[in-house]
Amino acid sequence: MTTKSTGAKRQVFSENRNLWSGLLFGVGLAAFLDELLFHQLLRWHHFYDKSTTDIGLISDGLFHAFSWFATIGGLFILADLRRRGVFSLKRWWSGVLLGAGGFQLYDGTIQHKLMQIHQIRYVENIMKYDLVWNGSAVIMILAGLFLLKRTRGEKRVVDGRG
Amino acid sequence: MGEANHSTHPDVIGIVPQILLALPFAIVLILYILAVIRSNQRYKQWPMYRITCWILGAIFAILAVAGPVASLGHMNFTAHMVGHLLVGMLALLLMALAAPVTLMLRTLPTATARKVSKVLQSLPSRFVTNPIVASILNIGGLWFLYTTNLYSLMHESIWVHLIVHFHVFIAGYLFTISIIYIDPRPHRFSFWYRSVVFIIALAGPGILTKYIYAYPPLGVPKEQAESGAMLMYYGGDAIDIILIFILCFQWFRATRPRLSLAERT
Numbered sequence: 001m002t003t004k005s006t007g008a009k010r011q012v013f014s015e016n017r018n019l020w021s022g023l024l025f026g027v028g029l030a031a032f033l034d035e036l037l038f039h040q041l042l043r044w045h046h047f048y049d050k051s052t053t054d055i056g057l058i059s060d061g062l063f064h065a066f067s068w069f070a071t072i073g074g075l076f077i078l079a080d081l082r083r084r085g086v087f088s089l090k091r092w093w094s095g096v097l098l099g100a101g102g103f104q105l106y107d108g109t110i111q112h113k114l115m116q117i118h119q120i121r122y123v124e125n126i127m128k129y130d131l132v133w134n135g136s137a138v139i140m141i142l143a144g145l146f147l148l149k150r151t152r153g154e155k156r157v158v159d160g161r162g
Numbered sequence: 163m164g165e166a167n168h169s170t171h172p173d174v175i176g177i178v179p180q181i182l183l184a185l186p187f188a189i190v191l192i193l194y195i196l197a198v199i200r201s202n203q204r205y206k207q208w209p210m211y212r213i214t215c216w217i218l219g220a221i222f223a224i225l226a227v228a229g230p231v232a233s234l235g236h237m238n239f240t241a242h243m244v245g246h247l248l249v250g251m252l253a254l255l256l257m258a259l260a261a262p263v264t265l266m267l268r269t270l271p272t273a274t275a276r277k278v279s280k281v282l283q284s285l286p287s288r289f290v291t292n293p294i295v296a297s298i299l300n301i302g303g304l305w306f307l308y309t310t311n312l313y314s315l316m317h318e319s320i321w322v323h324l325i326v327h328f329h330v331f332i333a334g335y336l337f338t339i340s341i342i343y344i345d346p347r348p349h350r351f352s353f354w355y356r357s358v359v360f361i362i363a364l365a366g367p368g369i370l371t372k373y374i375y376a377y378p379p380l381g382v383p384k385e386q387a388e389s390g391a392m393l394m395y396y397g398g399d400a401i402d403i404i405l406i407f408i409l410c411f412q413w414f415r416a417t418r419p420r421l422s423l424a425e426r427t
Contacts, residue, residue, distance in 0.1 A: 065368055068399060
């Protein structure tokens with residue numbers, strides 16, 4: 001009786017942990033790629049845009065700090081899951097896709113548009129860029145949800161150390 | 163314009179304030195080494211990496227407050243930010259990693275060490291090392307420095323200059339030891355609590371540097387404010403990674419699964 005309930009508890013614990021680790025890493029990864037590709041390499045994004053609102057600056061600062069922490073923290077949780085032998089790659093990937101897609105959608109709608117922190121690129125027809133940006137975010141979220149649904153309860157079979 | 167303005171106040175970049183700022187670091191550097199030599203005679207060898215951390219930390223701090231970087235920092239905002247990264251972040255992280263309090267406690271005679279640990283457990287000491295209080299002292303101090311006329315005052319008065327430097331160092335040190343636990347601590351906060359405070363605190367300088375980029379402090383030319391702010395933003399990130407890594411690693415070690423006898427192989 002006790003072993004069964006601790007087993008079930010462990011199961012929920014590892015399912016959630018796998019998802020959380022992926023979510024954190026996904027947010028961190030999306031923010032890192034945003035910085036690397038669009039700020040540094042392509043130089044499409046601006047460090048600071050004159051139209052940035054105060055709340056935009058705060059949101060940007062908080063997300064920047066959070067994403068740094070999330071990347072490293074997410075990977076440490078992954079290491080912990082592997083150490084416990086309960087890591088599930090699919091479950092983790094569903095988290096990564098949800099995290100990355102969620103961040104990109106937030107960045108593309110609220111941060112870029114509502115808070116005006118900066119635009120994707122300073123060109124005439126920005127609409128195309130916005131569509132691709134937010135469209136890819138939605139695709140990532142849908143893929144994440146699909147994986148999430150498929151991996152629910154899956155760990156029951158794989159439970160145990162291995 | 164800003165350069166001409168600052169060079170009319172050569173007293174602040176003179177040799178005296180530089181010595182006054184560098185002297186405490188030189189003293190603690192020597193004290194630390196003496197403490198290591200003395201306590202090694204009674205206890206097991208003090209780890210080499212801690213000694214290295216302390217020496218490097220003290221040297222970075224001295225380099226930032228005296229010598230070419232310090233002199234340049236009074237005329238050029240970007241150089242000022244290099245100094246700030248060196249002393250305000252890197253030096254004190256290294257010095258915190260050197261576990262000076264542990265070393266002090268094992269070097270002092272038992273009775274004195276007890277008194278010291280009583281002071282460390284006292285309410286004021288616990289107050290200033292509370293993560294939230296330490297964050298406000300640290301990040302709030304920086305906001306105050308760069309968004310009021312304090313920054314330009316700092317270049318006119320030796321006293322303001324000295325106080326600002328010591329505040330930045332002490333508040334930064336308190337902040338570091340309030341987030342990562344190296345030395346013994348009377349009251350420990352959970353990893354969750356420290357992580358959340360840490361993330362909010364890290365956002366502070368990020369927001370501040372973009373603010374400086376947009377609104378340069380009094381007497382700082384626009385280009386210098388922009389390059390200085392970007393240096394602070396990305397340089398700060400690099401040092402933040404180390405802090406985050408240490409905090410997460412401490413969590414990783416603390417949360418390791420303890421196997422029951424049956425599970426051990």
